[in-house]
Structures are given as structure tokens and as C-alpha cells.
Amino acid sequence: xxxxxxxxxxxxxxxxxxxxxxxxxxxxxxxxxxxxxxxxxxxxxxxxxxxxxxxxxxxxxxxxxxxxxxxxxxxxxxxxxxxxxxxxxxxxxxxxxxxxxxxxxxxxxxxxxxxxxx
Numbered sequence: 646x647x648x649x650x651x652x653x654x655x656x657x658x659x660x661x662x663x664x665x666x667x668x669x670x671x672x673x674x675x676x677x678x679x680x681x682x683x684x685x686x687x688x689x690x691x692x693x694x695x696x697x698x699x700x701x702x703x704x705x706x707x708x709x710x711x712x713x714x715x716x717x718x719x720x721x722x723x724x725x726x727x728x729x730x731x732x733x734x735x736x737x738x739x740x741x742x743x744x745x746x747x748x749x750x751x752x753x754x755x756x757x758x759x760x761x762x763x
Contacts, residue, residue: 652715652752653722655687655737656694660706664757667712672755674748678741685744687714689726689735691758699761711759720750 657675659667666676678685688694694711702709724737739747 651718653718654713654715655689655721656691656758657687657712657714657755658694658697658702659710659712660702661708661710662706664710664712667755674751675744675755678744683741685739685741685747686727686736687716687739689737690733693733693735695759695761698759703761703763707763709761710757712755713758714755715752716747717750717752720747 663676667674670676675685688697691711691713698709698711721737724739726735727738728735
């Protein structure tokens with residue numbers, strides 16, 4: 646009998662280009678970070694992800710999406726929660742060089758749960 650491990654729900658604000666790369670993966674993984682992006686930072690709640698998508702991605706890219714995905718909870722716990730502002734501004738900081746391994750711990754598919762446009 647296979648033991649199912651607990652999962653942690655995470656959220657990620659993305660632009661159209663990143664969304665297209667995720668879709669091309671079959672909704673299974675996030676693309677490698679760009680050289681100027683040393684950290685992959687999924688956030689812990691949908692409201693914060695929506696705030697970033699709406700307030701940052703829309704003005705800069707014209708559109709912002711909110712993604713939801715599950716990660717093995719034991720693995721996610723290896724990344725300390727970082728608070729970057731108010732109580733709801735919590736995120737995990739995954740070093741870019743660990744993103745491929747992080748992707749292997751995603752359980753199920755990445756899904757779009759929100760979209761904002763200019």
C-alpha cells in the first residue's frame with residue numbers, strides 16, 4: 646500500500662509568457678528562472694498572489710494570472726517561510742538552482758485560479 650504524503654497548497658502570480666511555458670509542460674512544472682531571478686517565490690495565500698498579479702503584473706505586462714498548486718508538505722517545510730510585509734505577505738524562497746527539484750515535488754497539476762487584465 647502506497648503512503649500518500651500530506652501536501653501544502655501554494656500560489657504563484659505569473660505573466661503570460663510564464664503561463665505559456667507552464668502550459669507547455671502539461672501544467673506540471675515551472676520554467677527555469679532567468680539569470681536576474683535568483684529566487685523562485687511561491688506565496689502561501691491566494692489573496693497575496695492576486696495582489697501581486699493585479700498590482701505588479703498587470704501594469705508591467707498587461708495581464709496577470711494566479712496559479713494554485715500542491716507540493717509535498719515535508720519537502721516544502723525545508724524552505725523557511727519569509728514574511729515580506731504585512732501578515733499575509735508570506736512566501737517560500739526557493740533558490741533558482743533548486744527549482745527543477747522543487748518541480749519534482751509538485752503533486753498533481755498547476756491550475757489557473759485567477760486572471761487580471763488592464
